[in-house]
Amino acid sequence: MKFFIDTANIEEIKEAEAMGILDGVTTNPSLMAKEGITGEENVNKHYQDICKIVDGHISAEVIATDLEGMLKEGKKLASLHPNIVVKVPATANGIKAIKKFSAEGIKTNCTLVFSTGQAILAAKAGATYVSPFIGRIDDMNYDGLEIIEQMVQVYANYNFDTEILGASIRNVKHIIECAEVGVDVVTSPLKPLKGLLNHPLTDIGLEKFLADHKKAQK
Ligand code: E4P
Numbered sequence: 078m079k080f081f082i083d084t085a086n087i088e089e090i091k092e093a094e095a096m097g098i099l100d101g102v103t104t105n106p107s108l109m110a111k112e113g114i115t116g117e118e119n120v121n122k123h124y125q126d127i128c129k130i131v132d133g134h135i136s137a138e139v140i141a142t143d144l145e146g147m148l149k150e151g152k153k154l155a156s157l158h159p160n161i162v163v164k165v166p167a168t169a170n171g172i173k174a175i176k177k178f179s180a181e182g183i184k185t186n187c188t189l190v191f192s193t194g195q196a197i198l199a200a201k202a203g204a205t206y207v208s209p210f211i212g213r214i215d216d217m218n219y220d221g222l223e224i225i226e227q228m229v230q231v232y233a234n235y236n237f238d239t240e241i242l243g244a245s246i247r248n249v250k251h252i253i254e255c256a257e258v259g260v261d262v263v264t265s266p267l268k269p270l271k272g273l274l275n276h277p278l279t280d281i282g283l284e285k286f287l288a289d290h291k292k293a294q295k
Contacts, residue, residue, distance in 0.1 A: 078256055078261070078263065079100035079263075080100055080101075080263060080270065081133070081264035082099060082103075082264065083102075083104075083246065083266050084266060085109045085112045085123065089266075090102055090127060090130050090131060093270060099131055099133065100262070101135060101136075101262070101264075102127050102131050102133070103242075103264040104127070104137060105164070121154075124137045124154070125158060128161070132160070134162045134184065134205075135162065136206075137161050137163065138163075138188065139151050139154070139163060139164065142168065143170060144170040151163040152183070155178075155183045162184040162205060162206065164185070164186040165178075167188065172199065172202045175204045176202040179204070185204045185205050186207075186242065187207045188244070189208075190207055190210065191214055196231070196239075200235075203238075206242040208242045209224060209225050209243065210244050211243055211245050211251055211255070214245075221245075225255065226258040240261035240262055242260070242264055243262065246263060246265040246266065246269055248272070249272040249273055251265075252265055252270075
């Protein structure tokens, strides 16, 4: 199982990288805007800065929604660094773009995926990753995990090469549930990622071990 961090914040990326378990980064236009990164030049430089911190796949999303625009932007993004993965929405033009990128050896992440049907098309087009948004599905009062579980089963039936990347992670439970059904990658904000380590019995146990050790030294 691979861990990506879902942020464009450099400090958070550095902190997650320092944990020693980070395999990549995902960003999206909202996350870039949150960091105040605007203008093509600044955006591209920001992706390159992230690539210097993490030696793994870094998803960079296209803004264009027409096929020609997606192809132009995607090629530009892919040329920034060999680790860039071009993030493309699960639309009709997006699927066509993924097919073309995959023929040219450009890595892709099919994003904004909310159904197994979309995930099948992404895999057929040759996407490197498919990103089902578990949290946003839950927000609509459907079961995000159930849909991801169905994707895992369908992908296994056909030995699709596309990796399932559990996205829109809101808490530790989402990460564990993704692991339980066998997703390949989870992309999480820093808080749930760090939260995996939290257990009060570890803290209590460590405190007791250290106190006993100290007592024995007297
Ligand atoms: C990841 O690729 C997505 O951009 C991200 O996980 C969306 O998460 P959100 O639903 O919390 O915005």
